[in-house]
Amino acid sequence: MSSQWWEDRPPSRPRRVEGGVRAKSQRGAIGSQWWSRRFIAVLETYGMSGRLSRGRSYARAGQVLEFTLTQGKVTAKVQGSRVRPYQVHIGVLPLTKPQWTRVCEQLASQALFRAKLLAGEMPPEIESVFAECGTPLFPADGADLDMRCSCPDWGVPCKHLAAVCYVLAEAFDADPFAMLAWRGKGRDELLAAMRAADSALRSAGPGAAASSASVAALTPPLEECVDRFWTGGLSPARLRALSAAPAPSGAPDLLLRMYEPPPVTVRGKDLLDVLGPAYQRLAADDDVEPAVGD
Numbered sequence: 001m002s003s004q005w006w007e008d009r010p011p012s013r014p015r016r017v018e019g020g021v022r023a024k025s026q027r028g029a030i031g032s033q034w035w036s037r038r039f040i041a042v043l044e045t046y047g048m049s050g051r052l053s054r055g056r057s058y059a060r061a062g063q064v065l066e067f068t069l070t071q072g073k074v075t076a077k078v079q080g081s082r083v084r085p086y087q088v089h090i091g092v093l094p095l096t097k098p099q100w101t102r103v104c105e106q107l108a109s110q111a112l113f114r115a116k117l118l119a120g121e122m123p124p125e126i127e128s129v130f131a132e133c134g135t136p137l138f139p140a141d142g143a144d145l146d147m148r149c150s151c152p153d154w155g156v157p158c159k160h161l162a163a164v165c166y167v168l169a170e171a172f173d174a175d176p177f178a179m180l181a182w183r184g185k186g187r188d189e190l191l192a193a194m195r196a197a198d199s200a201l202r203s204a205g206p207g208a209a210a211s212s213a214s215v216a217a218l219t220p221p222l223e224e225c226v227d228r229f230w231t232g233g234l235s236p237a238r239l240r241a242l243s244a245a246p247a248p249s250g251a252p253d254l255l256l257r258m259y260e261p262p263p264v265t266v267r268g269k270d271l272l273d274v275l276g277p278a279y280q281r282l283a284a285d286d287d288v289e290p291a292v293g294d
Contacts, residue, residue: 015213017079020062021167030056035122035176036169038138042145043165046157055162071184073146074168078160080151088164091146094134095185100193102133108197117191122176137183 023030031037044052058064058078063223065077065085072094077085095103107113116123130137139145149160157165172179177187185193264271 021064022062023059030166036172054159059161059166087150089148104193108194116260161217
C-alpha cells in the first residue's frame with residue numbers, strides 16, 4: 001500500500017506539552033555551524049519537504065521529550081496527537097577501534113586540530129581526515145541512518161523523526177563533541193587518545209619502522225619529483241586557513257593544556273598551576289587599551 005495517502009492528509013495538531021526540548025531557532029534554517037548543517041543536508045536527501053517542515057514545527061514547539069544521545073544512537077519520545085508519545089530511534093554505525101586509532105593518529109599529528117578541538121571548535125579540515133582514514137564523518141545519505149518511529153506513518157523520516165533530527169542538529173551546534181560521541185568517542189576519551197597518539201609518535205622517533213614506512217610511502221625518490229621539488233606542499237587555500245587560525249580568545253593557556261603536564265613542581269605546586277595564572281595575566285595585559293598619549 002502506498003503511503004501517499006498519509007502525506008496528503010491534513011496535518012493533525014499535536015498535544016501541547018511542558019518541559020520539552022525546544023529548538024532555539026524559531027525561524028529560518030536550523031543549524032548554525034557547518035557541521036550541523038552538513039547533518040541537516042543528509043536529512044534533506046530524503047526529499048520529504050512536508051514532513052521536514054512539520055518536524056521543524058514540532059522541534060520549535062518543544063514536542064521532543066526525553067532526548068538522549070549515546071554511542072551509535074539517539075533515542076527520544078515525541079508527543080504527537082495521540083495520548084502516548086511516540087518512541088523514536090536514530091542509529092548510526094560507530095567507528096571501529098582500528099578506524100578511531102587511525103583518526104586519532106592523524107588528528108594528533110596536526111597542532112591545528114588539537115588546538116581547535118581543545119577550544120571546542122570543529123575545523124572543517126577534520127572531515128577530510130575522517131575520509132582519508134576510510135570512514136566518512138557524516139553519513140553519506142539517509143540510507144546510512146537507522147531511523148525508526150512507533151507512529152503509524154510508514155514514510156521515513158516522519159515528522160517525529162525529523163523533529164528529533166533538528167533537535168540533534170542543535171545539540172551538535174552547542175557541542176561538536178556530541179557528534180563525535182555519537183560516532184563512538186566523547187570529548188575526554190578523544191582528547192586522551194590524541195595525547196596518547198602524539199606521545200607514541202614522538203617516542204617512536206624518525207628511525208622507527210612505522211615512521212620509516214610512512215616516509216617511504218609519502219616521499220617519492222628525488223628523481224621522480226625534481227620538477228616540483230621547490231613547490232609548496234600545501235595549497236594556497238590551505239595555507240590561508242592555517243595562517244588564519246590563531247589561538248581562540250578566552251583560552252590563553254591553551255598550549256599548556258594541549259599536552260600532559262610535565263612532572264615538575266615549583267615550591268610544591270604543579271608547573272601548570274604556576275604558569276596558568278601567568279598566561280591569563282599576559283592575555284589580560286594585551287586587552288588593556290593604551291592611555292591617550294602613550
